[in-house]
Structures are given as C-alpha cells and as structure tokens.
Amino acid sequence: MEKRLNEFNVGEKGIVRKIVAEGNIRRRLFDMGVTPGANIIVKKFASLGDPIEVTIRGYELTLRKSEAECVLMEVE
Amino acid sequence: MKFALAGNPNSGKTTLFNALTGATAHVGNWPGVTVDKREGSYKKLGEKIDIVDLPGIYSLSPYTPEEIVARNFIVDEKPDCVINIVDATNLERNLYLTTQLLEMDVPVVVALNMMDVVKKSGNEVNATELSKKLGVPVVELSALRNEGIHDVMKKAYEVAKENRKGHSVLETEDFYDLITKVEEKFVELGESSPLFKAIKIVEGDEALCAKYPQLVELIKSDKEKYKDNDFGGDFEGMVADARYRYITANYADTIKKIDKKTESKSDKIDKVMTHRIFAIPLFIVIMFVVFHLVFSEDLFFINGISKGNAGISGETAINVFTGMGYDDIYLEEMTGVITEKYEEDFGDEADDKLNSAISYVANKVNVELQAKGEEIRYDDIDNLALEDMEIEDLQELLVYSGGDVEEVNPVIGIPSPGVFLQSWMGFVTGKLIDLGAMISETWPAWLSGLLCDGLLSGLDAIFSFLPQILLLFLFIAILEDSGYMARVAFIMDRAFRGLGLSGKAFIPLLMGFGCSVPAMMATKTLEEEHERDMTIRLTPFFSCGAKAPIWAMLAVAVAGSFLGDIFVFSIYLLGIVVAIISALLIKAFGKVKEVPPFIMELPAYHAPQFKNLMAHLWEKLKHFVYKASTIITAAIVLIWFLSNFGWAFWQGMVGIEDSILASLGRVLQYIYYPLGFTWGSEGWKYSVATITGLIAKEDVVATMATLGITEKTIALSNAQIYAFASYNLFTLPCFAAIGAAYGDSSKKGFWITLLWWLGCSYVVSLIIFWLGYLFEHVLVVGIIVALLLVATIILLFVYTAKKRKKVLAN
Structure with a gap:
C-alpha cells in the first residue's frame, strides 16, 4: 500500500519509493539518506504534533510533516 | 604538510582536532558547531603538520555555506591528505560523504571513529574489509578516549607522500559515460580533480555549471536519454540514489549488526x-533549575517563597559557612524580637521602658564585672543602643523583660552553588582591595585613587560575578554536550514556525544565553538570509553571560520584596517574550516568506565528557580574563579619569559631581527621563553606565561601582530597577557583538537590526517603568493597563496567524 510519510502513525514502517519535493528540501532529503529503497520507522511526534522523528539508515532524523509529505512510501 | 579533517557533523571531528592539536575548541553534541574552518598543528611526527578542521558536512553539494567552505578548501588549497572521520555507529550515512571525497584527486585516510561504542554494543565493523572496498586506508579510532590518534596520523603521513587519482562508485551506472565525457574535457582544460567536477556538472551543480556553461551544453542532449519514471531526468536524485544503493549493496558485509530487540539507553532517555x-514543562523546569542553582540565595526555599531571603546577602552567606557571621544574624533577630516585645507590651511608652531596661542590664553587667576585678563593659550607659550590646547581655535583657530566649531562632537560607562561589570570590577581591589600600597609603592621592577606586574596585565588581557566569556556562555546556539541545530544537520547531523561524534558529538563540558573539556566528548554519537576519536581531534579547552581573547586582537590590532568583528568571523570561513579540511584529509588517526547511539529525544522547566541559569553561575563562584585562581595564581607567577630573583636567582632581562624566551623564539623563531610572540626583550615573556598557556589558556594573553605586547602595524603586534592567537587556549589545552582527547579516538587515535594538530598548523600558509605577501607586489602573497590553499582544498573534494562512492559501 502506498502512503505519504506524514500520514504514518508512530511505530509504522515503510520503504521510500519516491521523493516529490523540489530544490532545497529534495537535496537535503537525499543528503540525509532519504532515497528510494531506504527503510523508515516513525519514532514519535513532537509535543505540538509536528515535526516527526524517524529512524533511517540506523540514525534518528527529524523532519516536518510538510516535508514528510514529499516522501512517498510503501507501507511494510 | 597540510592535512584536512572532513566528516559529517557530530562525527567527532572537533574532538579529534582538539586531541591532535591540543586546542580547546568547543564541541557540541549537535550538528553544525564548527561553521568556519580552524587551523592547528600536530607535532608528534617527523615534521610539523598543519591541521585544518573543516566544517561538518553531509555532502559536497553547494547548498549550505559549510559545504562550500569545505569543498573549496579541498579543491583549491589542495591539502596533502584528507582525513575523513566516519562515525562507525552510523556508517551508511557517513560513507555517503566518503564516496564523494574519493572522487577528488587527493590522498584520503578514513578514520573510523567511535569504534569503542560499536564494540560495546556488540556490533562489529570490519576495517580491513572496508579498506579493501574503498581503496584507501581505514584506521580505527576513538577520538574521545585518545585511542588510535597517532595511528591515523602515521597512516595519513604515509599516503600524503603519494598521489591519488579520484575514483567513483558510480562507475557501474549506465549514465557514467556522460561523466567520462565531461571528465575528458576537464582533463583537456588541465583542471584539478576532473572526475569530481565532471560528476558535479552532470548533477547540475549550480556553482560549477555557472562556471562552465559550455560543458553543460555538451551533455544537454545526452541527458534527455536518461529520463525515467522515478527521477524524471533529475540527475542529482539519480546520483544520490546510486551512491546509497552502492553503499547498501557493498558495505552490508563489513558491518555485523546484532539485531537488538531492546531499546538503547539513549532511546529510553529520549522517551522521557x-x-x-x-x-515542554520539563524544558522549563530544567532551565529554572539551572538559574536557581546559579542565582538563588535560598537554595532549598527554607524561608518559603514569599518571605524573601531573610536579609541574607552573598556576604553573610559566606560568613555562615565560615561560622563567622551567625552572630550578626542572631543579633539582628534578637534586637528585632526585643523591640517588638516592648512595642506590644507598652505601646507609646515602649522607648522609655526599653531604655530603662537597657540601663538596668548594662549596669548589672558592669557591677558584676567590677566585682570580679575586671574592666567594665559599657561606658556610656545613657546612650547605649540595643545593637551595641553583647549577645549574652541581650539574652539576659530578654529574660528580664519576660521573653523566651528559645524563641529567637533566625532562619538562614542556604545559598546556591553560584551565590556561594560568588561570595568567596567577593571575599578574595575584597582582601585585594584592602591590600591595595595598604600599599598605596603613602602614594599621591591621584595614584592611589587610580589603583583602589579605579582599577581594583572596578575589577572587583566584574570578577566577583565570574563564578556565577562560569557556572551558567557549565550548565549550558552540559545540556549541549549531552545532545539535549538538538531535542530542544525538535520540541520547539512547531512553535518557532509561527514566528517565521525554524527550530534550528533556537540553537543560536539559546547560545545567546552564553555569549551573543558565537551565537550570531552560529546563524551561519541557517540556510535562508532572512532567517539569519531575524535570528541575529533577536539574539541579544537572550540575555548573555556578560549581562548576568547586571542582573546579579540588581537582584540583590530588589531582594527586599522579591526573591533574587525570581527577579533574574523574570528578566530572562522578559527577553524571550520581547523576542517573540519582535518576531511577530517583523512578520506582521515585513514580507512573509516561506519558513526554511527543518531536516536534521538528532544525535544519540551521551554523558557529557568532563574534559570537554572543562575545555569549554577554560575557553570562556580565558576569553573573560582577556576581555577584563584589556578592553574592560582600559574602560575602567577611562571612566575613572572622566569621573575624577573636570573639563579643566590639568587643574587636578575634582569631586565626581563636577566631573566630565557627570556633565555627559546629565545630558543623557534627560533623554532617558521618561524611562524612570534616571530620576533623582544620581540618575546621571545610570545613564553613564548604559553607555559604557557598549564596550562590554560587564562595564555597566564596573562603571556603577566606580561611581559609588553597588548592589547595596542602589536607591531605585522596583519599577525603576526593572526599567533599567530591560533597557540594558534590549539596547545595543557590546561592540564585539555588533561586529558579529555586521559580519553575518545582510547589509540592509544590519541597519534595521541596529534601529530595532535602539527602539526596542526605549519602548520596552518605557512600558515597564510606567506599568510598574502604576502598580506601585495606583494598583487598579496598573492592572487595567496590563490587561490591555496583553490583549494587544494576543490580537497581534491572531493577526499574524491570519496573514500567514492567507499567504499559504495563495
């Protein structure tokens, strides 16, 4: 099933399929290892519901929901 | 020879740099502490080797200033070797940078850092296998434990003597012939690192494409062939994807990971x-505890929250600890109890009755002493006051009057470590002043005045607060070092977005609590210009360490009706509130722009390293002493001169009232008049202090001390004190910070910033003073005005929120 990363709940896992962001955000996502094929687990949401924390490639990454919306995921 | 250190942020680069060069650069546990490159040297090999610490980067693309600094250095300055620090606990993402470094024509050594952590967690990284795959030497290292450091340098020294041709992990990709095509052109042009540059051209790297438009043209038509479903001709994406695919495919067998089902310690801490x-409540509590530990004179709230601190100032606190001063406090309490008792028992006749009781007891003591053949204790019994009597006699007096000695039980607050250390420092500097007075007794008046009233008392004012400043730095360093600060950015991002900032801006702002200068420099990690401008504008509102002496001094002055720590806490809070309102105002009336991205690493928690903390404190101490011994001393001497000589200074010393400084201050006094704190005949002293604060904020206290105003002699109402405090908080920071702001702001942004600081300080103090004045004199009106003010601020919030939504909708 395909879903965007911002729609994931805490504890949900998935594989990155495609990045639909542009410019700065896209480049930043690539540099941080958010590329097709990477495994992502959503760890938690911040107190105010945003940003989110995920585990990717063995480390913790934080990004906003608006940025996570650009990450198309295959739910595992 | 020259070696460069390159690696991801937070990979232990700065720790390695410090270990190699013996430098004490500050290491923080969050991405982006090193913004500029720094240089040092390593001397344990045959020749002296210059070490350049490049800023931490994730990639060699030209998107952030750090990346540009790092890659320009390697390409243009051609170091003899690049030591690539790789965090072994986070191999995949760290190797992404390695694959890019390997494409440059420069010898590379991979230093596998944090191997101790990997081994401890039961995992394994096979260095030999990794070295074979990468084609460059790999050395195991634990920079923190000082293990393997010399091995890294020896290996680097070896490979630095040879040339190395860049090679790429992209060789197997089908678009590689494009790269080869461009690379050949670069070779023809005789460029350095042709492979690296060719890949960047294919990727569409802005900086290089602008420089070589003919090469972009060369492959333009070829690029069309590679449009696919996933990337749609986006070569940047294809390259990044290829690198990560290669890493996952090839290095999986160099890492033996034990699949842990249990959570790591870091995860558990993070959950809380x-x-x-x-x-958020936890963050507020942590910050309060920090300030309480540094500034409170009643650490355990022994005296309750409302009762104040029972007249225990820092000076008596030290006496309590040395066992010297308890008598003074007891004496005060005892005389209070006796006077009160007489007033209660005799009303109007209290004074007469008390005097006769004093005469009776004093006489009795004298007679008893005479009977024993000793000298009498009280000579002038008719004019004897309670305060002049011995404690045992006072006790007798109380019993004689029908009171109970057991009831006299003075409560004494236990000072916080900050106040305690401050008292000791004051004790030491006090002795120094005494010593100075002794030495200079026979000197001419102007010389001994320069030494005692100028230099020593000025330095005393600054140094007695040094322990508190260092302690504050220590706590902030602990929070940084542990990795908590990065989480604070995570927690705060949502709130900051409303202000047009990202959670990342919170990091420089929080550093502002230490010192504005490094804080403003840290805004380089912010990607957008307007975010940098805005962050710099708000930084001084986060009260820096140099302003702490002002608060510490004023805290004692208001302590009669407040707890000192609550006063200080409220000043810090006021700074934050005004920063928020400033951001809202700038947003409401400036152009609303897109909020910068927030995609960042959250480093694992680790226990703060003692060595690292001490290095940090040492750096601050050095900075402080340097500042104190140069610019501040010069200012002190200048202020002393201006305050002891008139315009006709050749005619010798004059009283301070007739000095040059007084006449300058009296002019300024009128400008500050609406702000309240310059009312009265001493007002000009406060206006002078705000000006000398420009040299360094510690000077505000030093100047006032030189002018005879100390925490004990401030004669301002609480409203005036608050207005004075807020003026100093929001006005122009010291010259060093103004310089930093100039360096890192946009041109136009800088001038707006200066005006903002000046305007903000005047307006905020004006509001605070008159609000406080109303509270002190017409409470009801004060409350109404305060409510109106809060309503205006809420309206501002609503207005900006609406405006933001509108922008988003368009």
Missing part, C-alpha cells in the same frame, strides 16, 4: 525528554 506532554 521528548515526551509529548512532558517535554
């Missing part, structure tokens, strides 16, 4: 610290 409900 970033808990959805508790995170």
